[in-house]
Structures are given as C-alpha cells and as structure tokens.
Amino acid sequence: MIDGKAVIQISVKGKIQLKDESEAKTLSHFAGDWSLGPSTSYMLLFERKQLGTPIETSEASFLGKVLFAGVIEEGSLLEFINFLGENNRSGVLVVVSDGVKKSVFFKEGQIRYATSTDPDDRLGNVLFRYGMVEKDKLTEALSDRSRRLGEKLVQMGVLGISDLYRAIKAQVEEIVYSCFLFTTGSFYFYELATTASLPSHLHLATRNVLMEGVRRMDEMSYFRKKLPGAEVVPEVLKDATIDNLTKQESGILALIDGRCNLEELSRKSHLGVFDTTRIVFHLMQGGIVRLKSTHSMANEASGGEDNIDKLLTAYNQVFHLISAKAEGFTPKLQRDLEMFLHKLDGELAVLFSGVVVKPDLTIDPAQILQNMTRLSDRSSVFSLVYKALDEIFYFLLFSAGISIDSAVETDLQNTIRQLTKQG
Template identity: 30%
Template sequence: MAIKGNLKEASLPDVLQLLAMGQKTGCLSLTDRSNFGYIFFDRGRITYASIVNRRDRLGDLLVKNGLIQPAELAGAIDEQARDPAKSRLGEILIRRGAITREQLEQYIRIQIEEAVYYLFTWAQGSFYFEAEQRPDEGAMRVSINPENLLLEGARRIDEWSLIEKKIPSLDLVFEIDRTKPMAGLELSDEQQRIIPLTDGKRTVQELIDESGMVEFDVGKALFGLIQAGFAHPVGRRQAQVKEVPQARIDEHRNLGIAFYKTGMYDEATREFRRVAELQPRNLDARFHLALIGLRKGDDRFALRYLKEVVELGGARASVFHAMSLALERLGRMADARFAADEAARLAPRRPQVLLSRAILLLKLGEVHAAAEGFAAYREVLGSGRPPAAYYAFALLAEAAAGTAEAALRLGDEGIGHHPHAAAIYLHQGTVLERKGDWEGAEAMYRRATEEDGELPQAHKALGDALYRRGAYDEAAEGYGRAVGLNPRLGDDVYFRMGNIHYKRMERTQAVELWRKALEINPRNSVVRTNLELVESVLR
C-alpha cells in the first residue's frame, strides 16, 4: 500500500523510522517542489539514495580523500560521457585500476548517506512511498540502518536552521574581505578550500560545484567565515541575457520526468513548460505535457500540445497514437480513426499501436476490420503474452463476427493468463448471454464485480442477469452500485430500477427513477408511457 503525506506534518526522520519499523521494501520519493529525491528500502534498511540534478559527489569524494587525482577523475568522466547509459563512474575507475571495489563500496555508502542528510534539510514539500520498487539495474546498493543516520541528521538540521539565516539562498554571491589578515587563524579544511573561490562573482551553488563538497559542508564553512566577519554578501547573481545552457534545460526535464513518474502532474507540468519556454522547438517537453493531459483526463489540453508537436515536425507514431486516444475520449471518432490509421502507417510493426487501432475499429462497429486488426497485432507480438485488453476486446470482435465458439476459447485463454482481469469476465459473460447460457453469464458477471468493484458496467450486467431471473432485490442492489459509480450509465438502468420499486408498490420512488431515465433518453417511449399511467393514478 502506498504511503504519502506532507513534510510539514510528518518529518523525514519520522517517515524513515516508520518504514524501518515496518520493514518496508520500496521507494520513498520526496520533493520540496523544486527538487526531487529518492530513498530505496529493502526490508526496512536503506539500500540506495539519489537526488535528481544533484552533481554526482562520488568523484569529488575520491579526490578530496586523496584516492585519485583530478586528472584521473577527468579521464573517467570523459569515458563515461561517451556511453553514459552503460558506464558508471565507479566501475570505470575500478577498471582503470584507480580504486578497489572495497573503496568504491565505502564511498558509495558515504555518497548515499550524504544524499539522505541533504534530504533531511527539506522542511516542506511532500513524500510518497511505493512498495516493491527497486533501484535501476546496475546501481550499487548498500545496507544502512536508518536509525544510524537519525542522530547525525538531527544535528545537521539544527545547524542548517542557523546557516539558513545567513545563507537563505544558494543564488547569493559572497566575497572575502581580503583586507582582514587571516594569518595564524585556525581555518577548517573546508574553509581553506572555499576561500579562494569566494570572489564576489561565484554563487554559493557554484562554490558547491567547484569545491566538490556537499551543500552542508560548504554552508557550514561559509557560515563560519560570515560570523567571523571575513565574508559578506554582495548580492544575487544577475540574470544574463544569453543562450540557456543545455545543462539547465536538462535539469528541468529531469525534474519533469521524476514528477511525472510519481504522479505529481502539476509539478511535472511546471517543469516541462519551463523547458518549452527555454527551447520553443523542444518536442519532448510538449509530448510529455500531452501525456500529462491524458493522465489527468484533460484531453483538450493533451490535444493542444500534440498538435504543436506535429506542427513543429514531430509527426511520430507515438504522437498520433496519443492523439487518437484523446480524440476518442472527446467523442470525435472519425478524427480518432484518422489518427490511429496514421500511427499504424508510421509504425506498422509496433504492437501497442496495432492493438489500440483494433479496439477503436471495434468501437466504431467495423467488426471484420477489427478482427483483422487483432490478428495483425497477434502476428506482430509473436510469442509475447498479450495484455488483458487484447483478450477483452478481441473476444467481442470474434463474437460480433459470428464466431462465438472462437470468442469463448479466446476468453478462456485470456482468463488463464489474466485471472484477475474483470473486463475479460464481463465480455465473456456477454458472449455466453448471447448464446443463451444465462447461468454461465451470471457467473461471469459476478466474478467481474468481485475482481473490480469499481467497474460500473459489471454491476449493471449482473443486475440485468438477476432482473431477468426475477431476483429483484439483488438486481436493485447491483443497479444501485452501478449508478453510484456512474450516474449516467444508461436510461435502461433507471427504467428497471423504477420497475422494481413499482413492483414493491413504491410508486413515488418509481416515478423519480423513470424521470431520470427520460432525462438521459427523452425518446424512450416505454418509460414515458409508464410515467403517464402512474402519474394519472397518483393525481
């Protein structure tokens, strides 16, 4: 079960203790609305942690502690840049003989601890824990008891609260007063490292980046110099009118993707819009904005950005595939068909594109074309296992094409592969009902409601089956659940609910339900006749 909350209401140390005591396994995602971090757990112990867009401190830690020389680090970074997807910095350094695996593991542990300590400083924002999530393949994992980090974390939180009073933003620029003598003063290693860099031009963030130290160490060192009167602020970095560095755009994109993956769509929208502003022809940002619109159910929002992608030259299959879905949900079926056809033309061997198109054709009533589409999808998929959606809709296409036995065989195969897919049971029941197997259909509908209690069509179908055999009380219960989930499910539901109340001699309730049926379908002459007869008696 997912755990989520606000960092103002539950601090990170409290959350860590909860996950440790519960021996949880999964990923804790945190954001302060401008940054994003992860902490992975395995049975209550921390195995990995990272912060999006935060400079990788591993190389800096190794240089700082004298294990490698700056030139060795630069060479390893250059090698990593040539193939960043496959090469990790630590593995490159081991392969070059610069460090041992034991040393790498030691400093990976320090790196992870520092990431957690930095997250401790976030006093606002939100967190989300998703069970059974693991770090990316190839990430070196450790095993740390969270309790061991809490004491040091609490100390840093206390110190950081004081540091923030003098250094409220990493965009501030400080300068060392060179007129004051420092000879004979006891300066920490961290202070000696940042003094040459504190020149009235570099921001605090640049001090962090160029010194190779973590935020806390730089903040503490600079705070001491400020308190002693050796450093003073000279302002903030003034915005420069120049091309935005790609690294800055990548930061916004990385944050956007992190927010998107964890369902924080408002924050993801903000980051991708920023990318689109900085790079007006960036197709990826607009495509992600469209995906966010689809996830949120805002199909017009999605279409706006999908059209921009196409206009900017991004006529890809994935764009038309998403466009088809948005248009279908808006009821623009002819346009959806065009988009689906275009997606299939651009990617004739992409299984998901073919499956979506086949389902759309079925909804349009093009039964034989849909059956051909499902067959093409299955051919392209090869030995892969189709998803539940394939079985749920392909069996309907077979039944509509007049091959009920083939449809039932397909449904049985789907149930074997996806025993908890409510839609397959629902549609299998529909085929059985058409064959006159009322008992089998009712059993399928009942199983569908058991597998997914939030599927209104399943409750309606079960209600219809119960109504047919005269089990009116149970039917009314099923209809009630159906309209509770979807009040506009259909006029026939309210018609039959009204009939049930009329049989119980509850005429007032029957009239109310029949009126709702007429609101949905004013052309239902049977309902209108019932209303006129009963209302004439009630007058």
C-alpha cells in the first residue's frame, strides 16, 4: 500500500506533477489512463480506464487491498471500529481530517498499534504530558538519532521497561480516542500484503477501547461545563471540609497550589489530562476547590515593566483586531476611547495621563510605563493596568456593537496566567 510516500501535487490550473521524482518507479506500476471518481476534499478516488500491466509479486510489497472507504460523520468511526473488532479484521484504518492523518493497526480485530502526524501524539510529548520524563532528559534522548526514543530513555535509566510499555499503550489509546472526536474528513481501511508487517508488541481489546472512548467523550463534555480547558487554574477553598477522599483525589489535592493549571497538574500527578480533569471536577462538586479567577491571578502578578509591557502588547493585539472588525467605525471608536480615558479618575487617571490612542485603537506602552513612576503605590500596579485594559476591551466591544471569538479571551487569560507565574 502506498501510504504517504509518493506525493503528487495538483496546481490551481489542474496540472499534476510528482513532488519527489525518486518515487516515479512506484507510480510507474500504475501506468495507464485513469478517471476521477467520487471524491471528497480529503481524498481522491481514481478509476482505471483500461487494464494495466500486472504487477510482479516481488515488487508488490507496497500494495494493499483497500476494502472500505468513506466520509467521516459524527459517530461513524465508532461504529466502523466496532465492525472491525466484531469481524476480526486485520489491516490498517487510516483517518484523515484537517490535514492530520492517524493510522490504527488491527490484527484479528484487536488494536495492535497506532501512528499519527499530529505532533501532540508523538511519544515524547505523551511522556512529558504524563510527567514521566522532564524536558531536559527528553531533549537529550531525542538528540541521539541512532536509537528509538523509548529505547534510549530506557538505556539512560530514565524509564523502566514497564514505564515504556505504559507510555506506548497510553499513546496508542489517545490516538484512537482522538479519532472518535473527528466529525469531518475521510477514512479508509486496507489489508497489508502480509500481516507480518503489522506491529504486534501491543494487544488492546477493541471492545474495551471503544467503551472507554465513549465514556470519555460523554464525561468530558460534562466536565467542560465547569472546566473549559486544560489551561484553567484550580485553587483550594479556605475552610473546606476535606474527608472521604480517594487516594487519587488526595494526591491531586496535595498538588493544587493556585498556580498550576490542569495540564501541569496532570503532568505532576502522572495521570493525564482526562483523569486529572475528572478528579478536579469532583473536588469542585464537593466544595473543596474552585477555579481561580483571572482577576485574582492579576493581583498576584509582578508589577515589573517587562510584565506590564507584555500585558499591553497582548491587549493591543486585541484592540487592533477590534479595529479591523469594526472597519468604517474605527474613527468613532478612537474618539470614544479617548473620551473614556479622559474620564478616568484616581490612580487610573495618573496611569493613562497623556496616553495617545492610535488609529488602529492601540495605545502607547511607553507613556504608561513612564506614568508608573508617578504612582504613590506600585505594589498592585499590574492588577491596576489589567483591570483598566480589560475595561477598555469590553467598552470597545460595547461601543462597536460587535463580538469577539471566545478563543481571544482565552488567550488573554493565558497571558495573565503566564505573567502571574513569572511573578
């Protein structure tokens, strides 16, 4: 089966050429006339118009029999993987969506291995997410190209063989679980010329993987109502009643310090993002922890000029975005913002004194940094600047009568969290 080796390029004028001429021999086996059959934006199907020259068996190692192909719809991959398991199929399921390709290897209906072009699915990233390897050791191991990453880490004494097995198992499971979330794209299943080429060092019961995948999908959608992403920061409530906790809940609770987000907690606990999210959710339900607000993080951040400058840069990017989205209304918004700043009082009036609003609605950081020297109390200057910029942000949205993608607000919160950690 040709699997991503021979790459052809189709120009905007419809002309086809081979990107790597060294693969011409592979495609020469398919010489002849072909017509384009039913296709999708992810996959092209070509039908032979005339019988070609039979391919010699000795040269057929790249061939595979495509048995099934289709378009991904919600839930379709769950059903198809269940079909492969129930019918004891051997071969490779390839899933393509949004430029990402994931391959799941089956032998007699059981999952044996999985690969992915998504960098997040690489073994090194999985090891880091689960807190099994630190960055410096990972970098050192990756620098040795003579050995596979897992083998090198075992040789270095960073991992034991049981640790490596657990990591590879988690990697394969996460790749399969992520396939269930695809709602667009295409898939195809093919048999290899020989099953000897199927990886066999893992053996995952397909039925169990399916059941766990469905459970995770259902529970994560429920958890996300209170924990919208892995970047949120939980903190322990004062005077919380703590009793009847499981070992895992007690372990996570001991790690919650009001500074680590869910992703960092999952790394420290070695539990992964899903189980960490589940445990923090249960602790929230029990009234033991809550999510730390952006304002409280801002109050803890360092008031140094470098942090203030980074905060202003982040908000200026958003102000520029609002300007572009408002189009012809920008001059009016510029005047409205100038009036808004003019009416500030107290320390905010000092902080924004003489600040110029540019035509793209961005403001000059240099003037604000200069005004900081005039403040009587600089201990909470970061919080002061943050609250003012946040107020400007929502004022501009109100004045323009527009909305901004929620991802923009999430990015701002992430910036504040990072600056808080630096402080």
